[in-house]
Amino acid sequence: MRSPRMAAAFLLLHCFVGLSFSQVPAQSATTAKELTRQRLVLYALSTIRQVAAEAPLWNDKEAAVSVLADAADLCWGDDPNQSGKWLRRAWEMANQVSSAPSDEKLKAFFTSSSQDHLRTTVLRIARQHDPKLADEFMKQLSERDPRDRKERGAFDDRTARSEQLLSMAQQVLESNPEEAFSLAVDSLGDGLSYKLQNILTGLRSKNVPLANRLFDLALTRFNSGLPDPSEAQILAGYLFQPGFTFSAGAAGQGMLVVNPAQQSLAAVASTEPQRARSYLTAVYQRVLTPPVSLSSPEGKERAQQILSLGNLVARQYAVFAPELAPSAGGFLSQLGRQLMTDREAEPADTSTRAPDSAESTKRLTKQELYEKRIAELEDRADKESNTSFRNVAYLRVALTTNPDDYERAKRIAQKIDDLDLRRDAISFVLYRAALFFVSKRDIGKAVDLVSTIAEPSRQAVVKIAIAQRLLASELAKGGPGEVTLNQQRALDLLNDLDREIRQDDASSNTAKILLGRTAVLAKLDSDRALKSLEQAVQMINKLDRFDLLNGTPPKLGVGAVSTSAATVAAPGIGFDFRSAIDPLINTDFEQVSAIAERLTAKEQNGLARVEAAKLYLTKNRSATVKESTAGVR
Amino acid sequence: MKRWLFTISFLLCLMSRGSVPVAGTNSRPLQKVPRYGVVTVRLMKAPGLNLPGSKWEIAYELRMLPESRLFQERAKLNDNSSERAGDLIKKATLAKPLASASGQTLTLEIPFDALTLEKLKHQPADRLAPGQDAKSQIFVFYSVINVHDAKLKKTLTIPVARIWDFANFPGARFEINIEIGNDETFNVKSSSLKSRDITTQRRTP
Numbered sequence: 001m002r003s004p005r006m007a008a009a010f011l012l013l014h015c016f017v018g019l020s021f022s023q024v025p026a027q028s029a030t031t032a033k034e035l036t037r038q039r040l041v042l043y044a045l046s047t048i049r050q051v052a053a054e055a056p057l058w059n060d061k062e063a064a065v066s067v068l069a070d071a072a073d074l075c076w077g078d079d080p081n082q083s084g085k086w087l088r089r090a091w092e093m094a095n096q097v098s099s100a101p102s103d104e105k106l107k108a109f110f111t112s113s114s115q116d117h118l119r120t121t122v123l124r125i126a127r128q129h130d131p132k133l134a135d136e137f138m139k140q141l142s143e144r145d146p147r148d149r150k151e152r153g154a155f156d157d158r159t160a161r162s163e164q165l166l167s168m169a170q171q172v173l174e175s176n177p178e179e180a181f182s183l184a185v186d187s188l189g190d191g192l193s194y195k196l197q198n199i200l201t202g203l204r205s206k207n208v209p210l211a212n213r214l215f216d217l218a219l220t221r222f223n224s225g226l227p228d229p230s231e232a233q234i235l236a237g238y239l240f241q242p243g244f245t246f247s248a249g250a251a252g253q254g255m256l257v258v259n260p261a262q263q264s265l266a267a268v269a270s271t272e273p274q275r276a277r278s279y280l281t282a283v284y285q286r287v288l289t290p291p292v293s294l295s296s297p298e299g300k301e302r303a304q305q306i307l308s309l310g311n312l313v314a315r316q317y318a319v320f321a322p323e324l325a326p327s328a329g330g331f332l333s334q335l336g337r338q339l340m341t342d343r344e345a346e347p348a349d350t351s352t353r354a355p356d357s358a359e360s361t362k363r364l365t366k367q368e369l370y371e372k373r374i375a376e377l378e379d380r381a382d383k384e385s386n387t388s389f390r391n392v393a394y395l396r397v398a399l400t401t402n403p404d405d406y407e408r409a410k411r412i413a414q415k416i417d418d419l420d421l422r423r424d425a426i427s428f429v430l431y432r433a434a435l436f437f438v439s440k441r442d443i444g445k446a447v448d449l450v451s452t453i454a455e456p457s458r459q460a461v462v463k464i465a466i467a468q469r470l471l472a473s474e475l476a477k478g479g480p481g482e483v484t485l486n487q488q489r490a491l492d493l494l495n496d497l498d499r500e501i502r503q504d505d506a507s508s509n510t511a512k513i514l515l516g517r518t519a520v521l522a523k524l525d526s527d528r529a530l531k532s533l534e535q536a537v538q539m540i541n542k543l544d545r546f547d548l549l550n551g552t553p554p555k556l557g558v559g560a561v562s563t564s565a566a567t568v569a570a571p572g573i574g575f576d577f578r579s580a581i582d583p584l585i586n587t588d589f590e591q592v593s594a595i596a597e598r599l600t601a602k603e604q605n606g607l608a609r610v611e612a613a614k615l616y617l618t619k620n621r622s623a624t625v626k627e628s629t630a631g632v633r
Numbered sequence: 634m635k636r637w638l639f640t641i642s643f644l645l646c647l648m649s650r651g652s653v654p655v656a657g658t659n660s661r662p663l664q665k666v667p668r669y670g671v672v673t674v675r676l677m678k679a680p681g682l683n684l685p686g687s688k689w690e691i692a693y694e695l696r697m698l699p700e701s702r703l704f705q706e707r708a709k710l711n712d713n714s715s716e717r718a719g720d721l722i723k724k725a726t727l728a729k730p731l732a733s734a735s736g737q738t739l740t741l742e743i744p745f746d747a748l749t750l751e752k753l754k755h756q757p758a759d760r761l762a763p764g765q766d767a768k769s770q771i772f773v774f775y776s777v778i779n780v781h782d783a784k785l786k787k788t789l790t791i792p793v794a795r796i797w798d799f800a801n802f803p804g805a806r807f808e809i810n811i812e813i814g815n816d817e818t819f820n821v822k823s824s825s826l827k828s829r830d831i832t833t834q835r836r837t838p
Contacts, residue, residue: 388692388777
C-alpha cells in the first residue's frame, strides 16, 4: 500500500531535483554523488513531512509526539511556521501520554514518567528554535502544576518546571555548558532540586568557574528563606561526596542514590574550602538553629531529615567551620535525643552485626569474606526441607557468586532438583560469565564459554557481543592480518545465528537480537546486514508490541529472580532500530527506508521511516543544499 | 446461677462465631478478629492454561510479626533472602491440575491458633502512637509456585513473597493473581501493603 506512495514521491523528487539543478551554472556542476546526496536529503525531508502529517491520528501518542518533535526540529530552518504547529501539537499530545512513574519499582525514589521525558524533548526543541514558544510551554507547565502527582519520589525535582529545566540542562551539558548553566539557574526559582547536583558536578568537569557561579547562586537561593533539608543534601553531595545523594523517605528512612559516573571524583570541598565554609554556615543558620516542632508529623519528618543531613555534614564542621562545630554537634545530639524520647530505644540490629568470633581474632580478606558468605548461604540452602524453597535457595546462592566464579555457580545450580530451573540457572551463570569476560576484553574465555550456553537467545547475545569486540580497533594491534582474521571470526559468529534464530519463535528478545546482529554485521557486509534487518522487520510484524527505539539488551535473566538481569555486564551494543541502521544509513538509505516501509503497524512504520530520515539528515545535510521543496509539501 | 450460666454460654457462642469484641487502652473497641486467613492464588493466563498435562503447585509459609520488628528483620524480607521473618502460622504444599477452571485457583485456608488470635485481638487504634507498633501485626507470606505448562513444555518457578498489614486487611483475606505470557515471562499482581508509612527501615516517631 505504501510502495506506490513511495514510488510517486521518488518520481516527483527526481523531476523536482532535475528542474532545480538544471538552473545551476555549469561551472559549479555537482558530481553524481552530490546530486544523489541532495536528492536523498529532499526525500528524507519529504518522508518526515508525510509522517508528521499522519502522526496526530495515531493511537500511540508517545510515538506521535516523538515524530512531531523530530519533524519540527529537522524542518524548522525551512518551514518555521509548520514546525511551530507540529511542536504545539506535540506539546498538546504529550498531555495524553501516561504520567504514571516509568518504573514502578523505583517510584519511592523517582516518579518521572514517559510524559515528562516527552515534554523535555519538546521543550528542548522549542528552546533551540523558538525561545518564546518554550517560555509559553514552561508557563503552562507552571500553571498546571504545582506537582499534581499524588505520590512523590524522594529524589524528584521540586516542581515539574524545575524537572524540565534540569533535564534539558542535563541533555546539553556536554555540548553546551553555558546553556546548561543558564537552564540550571532558571530552575533555582523553584528551589534546589536533585538533578542540580549532577549538573554542578558535570559542569565542574567542563568549566570550574561556571560551576562555582552556579553553586554560589544556589547557595544564595538556599539562604533566601527557610530551605528544606533535602536542598542542603544536594549541595552537601556536590561538596563532600560527589555522585552520592542522600534523602529521607516519608517514614524517615534513609535513602541513597548513587551516580556511578561521578562517585569516584574528588570531593569539591578540598579545593573550595571557602565555599564549603559558606555552605556549612548557611546550613547552621537556616536548617540547624531554627526551632523544629516535634508535635506534628511534618515537624518530625523535618527533624528526621535534619538528622539525616547532620550525619553527612557534622564531621565537615570541624574541618571547614571549626567555630561552629560544637554548636552544630550539640544541636544534632539534642534533636536526636528529642526524637528518641517518644519512642522505645530500638534493640541493636543483630541481623547484620552479629558478633563473629572468627572476625574478632582475624580480619578476613575480601575474598575470604566472599567465600564465607557463599558457603553460609549454600549451607542454609542445603538445610531447607521443602524442595521448592530449596531449589530457589540454590538458585539465589548461584546468582550471588561473582560472574567469573561460574564454576562454583554451576556446581551449586546443579543441586537444583527441578530440571527446567536447573538448566535455566546454569545457562544464565555461563551467559553472565561470558559477557563479563567480553567486557574485560578476555575474548578467549568468552569464546570457550559460548558453546556451553544451552539457551539459544543467551548464546546469540554473547556471540554478537564477541563479534562486536573482535571488530573493535583496540584488539587489532597485530596489523592488517589480525584485522582480517578478527573480521572473519566475527562473521563466522554472526553467521551461526542464522541457524540458531528460528523465525517461528517470535518474541521481543529475538527481534532485539536480530537488530543487534544487524548493527554488528553492517560493519562487515552491508548486503547481509540489510537481509538481517529485513528478518528483524518480519519478526517485529509478528509481535503485538515492540519498542523500536529501546536499545536495552534483551531481557534474559532468570525469571525466578527478577533482579538477575541487572547483574549481567552490558554487551556494548544497541539493540534498537537506530543502532541497527546507523552503520548503513550513508550507503544504503533508500534500502533501509524501503525495509522500514514493510513494518505493518502504522506507528512503527512512521517511526522507523522518520528515524532513518533523521539519521540520514544528521549525517548528510549541509548548507550546500538549498531546498525549495514547496512542490513536495 | 441460671443467669450466670446464660451469660457464659452467650460469650462462648460469640467467641465460637469468631467475633471477639476487645476493649482496652489504645486498642480498637469491639474489633472482630478472623479465625483464619485466606490467600487466594489464581493463574489468570498461561499458554497451556486449559490443556491436559498442565498443572501447578504452591509451597507456602504464612508468618506474622509485629511492625516494630520489621526493621530488625528487614534482611529476611528481601526478595533474595532464604531466611524467614516472623513466627510461623502455617506451612504447606498444595497442587492442582490446570485443565479445568476450578483447578486454576488455589485457595489456602490458614487457621489461626490461640496465640495468633490473641495478638490479632490487640491491635492498636493508632499504630503510629509511641510503642504501639509492637502490637500492630504484619503477615509475611513466602511461597514458591511451580507451574508446569503443557504448551511451553516446561515448568516455571515463581517465588512470591509479600508482607501484608493486618490493620488494612482486617479480614485476613489476600489475593495473588499470576499471568504467564507466551514468552515465558510472568507477571504477579497481589494484595499490597496499604499503609504507605509502614517501612522496613528504621523509623522514628
